[in-house]
Amino acid sequence: MEEMTTKDFDFALINEYFVGLERQGPGSPEATTKALSFIGNFSDELKIADLGCGTGGQTMVLAQNIKGTITALDLFPGSIDKLNATAGKLGLRNRVKGVVGAMNSLPFQNEEFDLIWSEGAIANIGFEKGLNYWRRFLKRGGYIAVTYESWFTEERPAEIEKFWVDAVPEIDTIGHDISIMQKTGYVPVAAFTLPENCWIDTYFIPQKARQEEFLEKHAGNKTVEAFIANLRHEADLYSKYKQYYGYVFYIGKKL
Numbered sequence: 001m002e003e004m005t006t007k008d009f010d011f012a013l014i015n016e017y018f019v020g021l022e023r024q025g026p027g028s029p030e031a032t033t034k035a036l037s038f039i040g041n042f043s044d045e046l047k048i049a050d051l052g053c054g055t056g057g058q059t060m061v062l063a064q065n066i067k068g069t070i071t072a073l074d075l076f077p078g079s080i081d082k083l084n085a086t087a088g089k090l091g092l093r094n095r096v097k098g099v100v101g102a103m104n105s106l107p108f109q110n111e112e113f114d115l116i117w118s119e120g121a122i123a124n125i126g127f128e129k130g131l132n133y134w135r136r137f138l139k140r141g142g143y144i145a146v147t148y149e150s151w152f153t154e155e156r157p158a159e160i161e162k163f164w165v166d167a168v169p170e171i172d173t174i175g176h177d178i179s180i181m182q183k184t185g186y187v188p189v190a191a192f193t194l195p196e197n198c199w200i201d202t203y204f205i206p207q208k209a210r211q212e213e214f215l216e217k218h219a220g221n222k223t224v225e226a227f228i229a230n231l232r233h234e235a236d237l238y239s240k241y242k243q244y245y246g247y248v249f250y251i252g253k254k255l
């Protein structure tokens, strides 16, 4: 076996941790279906891409609520294996296909999709860059729906400002992000903030047991301890500062 670099190890570790969870970011079936309600004209032929799909929490909700085929893409092979297994269990294999790939180098044709979906993942490429780059893969009249971290207020306490600017340097206000959507060539159709239960019930609470078992499995491993401490810090900051930031669903249409 080749020697693993720290970066490889971190990648493997994060993958292993998150594959054990149903969702890898805040969201809920209700939020996904609410976002879908802003997108009209569903046909049997709809082609959908779900970018940064993780293990497919939102992919299955999409598949169960609209007709058409979904190509779900993520960098982590373990997440894609789990997504394809879940699609099989739910009888969705003929309509849902998970593929390993990078969202900044998509293996798709121009104007291939009617709908591009992405929950909690666009920050990995950058909000403006992602909207700009993904637009070419949408048909004219196609829709994009993404969730992205945004500030709810013009100003906020330094502690939370620093945490999020370190994590997502481009983070900005909802008004600014809607203007980016317009600037990158979409008509903004809707924007709504994800309610607290999308963070607490589907993201932080399921992680509690996962963190305990992960620490036990990797007992004495300092990298794992630091990784879990960081996740717990994120949850603490959310309960302290949730009035200042959150995820927002941005829905736009390509003319």
Ligand SMILES: C[S@@+](CC[C@H](N)C(=O)[O-])C[C@H]1O[C@@H](n2cnc3c(N)ncnc32)[C@H](O)[C@@H]1O
Pocket (backbone or CB within 6 Å): 022, 023, 024, 025, 026, 027, 051, 052, 053, 054, 055, 056, 057, 058, 073, 074, 075, 076, 079, 101, 102, 103, 104, 118, 119, 120, 121, 124, 125
């Ligand atoms: C916060 S998780 C969200 C996962 C899922 N959409 C959800 O909401 O549960 C972000 C996902 O983006 C994926 N990701 C990060 N960088 C990526 C890239 N460059 N290309 C494709 N996927 C990427 C990660 O592997 C991870 O599954």
